[in-house]
Amino acid sequence: MGFRAAVIxxxxxxxxxxxxxxxxxxxxxxxxxVWHGDAELPDNLDFIALPGGFSYGDYLRSxxxxxNSPIMRSVIAAADRGxxxxxxxxxxxxxxxxxxxxxxxxxxASQNFIxxxxxxxxxxxxxxxxxxxxxxxxxxxxxxxxxGNYFADEETLDRxxxxxxxxxxxxxxxxxxxxxxxxxxxxxxxxLGMMPHPERAVEDAQGGTDGRLLFESAIAxxx
Amino acid sequence: xxxxxxxRLKPGVLDPQGRAVHHSLDGMGFEGVEDVRIGRMIEMxxxxxxxxxxxxxxxxxxxxxxxxxxxxxxxxxxxxxx
Numbered sequence: 376m377g378f379r380a381a382v383i384x385x386x387x388x389x390x391x392x393x394x395x396x397x398x399x400x401x402x403x404x405x406x407x408x409v410w411h412g413d414a415e416l417p418d419n420l421d422f423i424a425l426p427g428g429f430s431y432g433d434y435l436r437s438x439x440x441x442x443n444s445p446i447m448r449s450v451i452a453a454a455d456r457g458x459x460x461x462x463x464x465x466x467x468x469x470x471x472x473x474x475x476x477x478x479x480x481x482x483x484a485s486q487n488f489i490x491x492x493x494x495x496x497x498x499x500x501x502x503x504x505x506x507x508x509x510x511x512x513x514x515x516x517x518x519x520x521x522x523g524n525y526f527a528d529e530e531t532l533d534r535x536x537x538x539x540x541x542x543x544x545x546x547x548x549x550x551x552x553x554x555x556x557x558x559x560x561x562x563x564x565x566x567l568g569m570m571p572h573p574e575r576a577v578e579d580a581q582g583g584t585d586g587r588l589l590f591e592s593a594i595a596x597x598x
Numbered sequence: 599x600x601x602x603x604x605x606r607l608k609p610g611v612l613d614p615q616g617r618a619v620h621h622s623l624d625g626m627g628f629e630g631v632e633d634v635r636i637g638r639m640i641e642m643x644x645x646x647x648x649x650x651x652x653x654x655x656x657x658x659x660x661x662x663x664x665x666x667x668x669x670x671x672x673x674x675x676x677x678x679x680x
Contacts, residue, residue, distance in 0.1 A: 436663055443660060472663065479665040484614050526611065526666055551614070 377404030378594050380422035383450065385411040385441045390427035390463065390574065397574035398424065401590040411444040421597055422459050423450055425466030427519070427572060437480060437522040438468030447473055459503055459593055460566045464520055467558075467568030476559050476568045477535060478527035483520070484551025490519040492583065494546035495557055495571060499539045502560055503596035504567045507588035513546050514585035516571035518557075523570040525552035525559070535559060542567055599646045600674035601653060605662045606637040637667075 380398050384391040391408070399405045406424070407417050416423070431440035441447065447469070454460045454475055462470040470476045483489055492515050497508035508514065527535070532553055535541060543558035550570070558569030573586030607613050613635050620634040640661055644653070653671050662669040 435660070439660060439663065471665070477665075479663050481611075481666060482614050484612070486614050486618050524614070551612070 378402035378422065378597065379404070379417075379420050380406035380424065381409045381417060381420050382406045382424045382426060383409050383411060383446055384426070385428070385430035385444060385465075385469075387430045387432055388426050388428035388465065390465075390572065393572075394424050394426040394463070394574045397577045397586070397590060398422070400577055401587055402594050409446060411441065411446050414445045414449065416446070416449045416453055420453065420458055422461070422593055423453060425450070425460070425462040425469050426574075427464030427466060430465055430469065433522070436468075436472065438465060438470075438472040441465075441469045442472035442474075451475060454561070454563075454566050457563060457565050459596070461504065461589075461593070462566075462568040463572055463574065464518075464523070464570055467570055468522060470566060470568040475566050476561055477531050478525055478553075478556075478559065480522050480570070481524040481526050481551075482522055483524050488519075488521045489523070489550055490517075492517045492576075493549050493557075493571060495543045495585075496546050498541045498544050499560065501539070502542060502564050502567065502592075504560075504589055504592050505542055506595065507592040511585075511588065514588070515576070515583050516573055516586050517575045518549065518571045520550070520570055523550040523552065525556045525570075527553060532556075538562065540564075543569055543571065599644055599648065601642045601644055601648075602672040602674055603640040603642070603653075603657060603661055603669055604637055604672070605640065605657075605667050605669045607635060607666060608668050611666050 382395045500509035540560040545555040573589040576583045576586030616634040616636045657669045
C-alpha cells in the first residue's frame, strides 16, 4: 500500500524532483509524477503536491497560467473531495490563482528575490499538515521567492485568522506579507499553501530538518 | 476587432514596483512626481461578434486577478474600418 502521493509538474516547475525526493524519504514510497497536461489524476491519492518553480515563466502573474491547466480541474475536484493538497511557493501561487485558497501573492515589498532560511511559527497545529509542529516553537525553513508578499483584504484576513486558517507565520518580517502570513489553509483544512519550502529541510545534509515535520504530519494523519 | 484591456492594481493595494520607479524618478531629479502605479496593458484581436460578457469573463478568469486588480475594456476600431 504505502503513501500514495502525486507530484504535479508544470512547464517551468523546478522543485518537483525535490518534492518527490522528500515525499519518498519521509513516507518510504516514491510519489507518482503527473504532467500538467494530463486531464486525470491517478485514483485513490492520499496526497497531492504542487511544487515550486516558475510555471509558464511566471507569465501574466505567478501561477495564473498553471491554475488554468488541464490537471488543475482534477486537483480542484480532488481538493473538494477532501484529498490533502500541498502547494509550496509557486504551488501556493497556483492555489490562490485557482481559487482554492484566498488572497494573492504579490511582488515582495523589497522588490528583491529573497533566498534564505527564515524563522517560522506554526500558528495552527491541529491541521493534517502541521500536527507534528505542536510544542516545537520557532522552526526554520528556507524561502526562495520573488512573489511571496501575501495580500488579502482586511475582512478576509480577519476571517482566516478567526477560523485558524493561518498555518504558518514568519517570526520576523520577510517579504511584506500582510500580518506576516507564510502559509494558509482552506476552509476544510485539507489544502495548504505556503511560501517556505519544507521539502528543502528534510535531512541533515540540507542544513535542517524542520520541514520533515510537515510530511510526517500528513502521513500520520492518514493512519 | 481590436480590444485593449488595462489591468490595474486596486486602490489601496500597495504597489512595490510603482514605489521603486517613483523613487528612481526622484533620484533622477524629476520633480513633482506624486505617485506611480504600474499596471498591464493587453491588446487582443478578437472576432467582431465577441460579446462583452465573453470579454469580461476572460478578464475575470485569467487576465486580471480580482483579489488585487481591476480591469477596463476598450474596444478599438473594427478590422477594415476606416
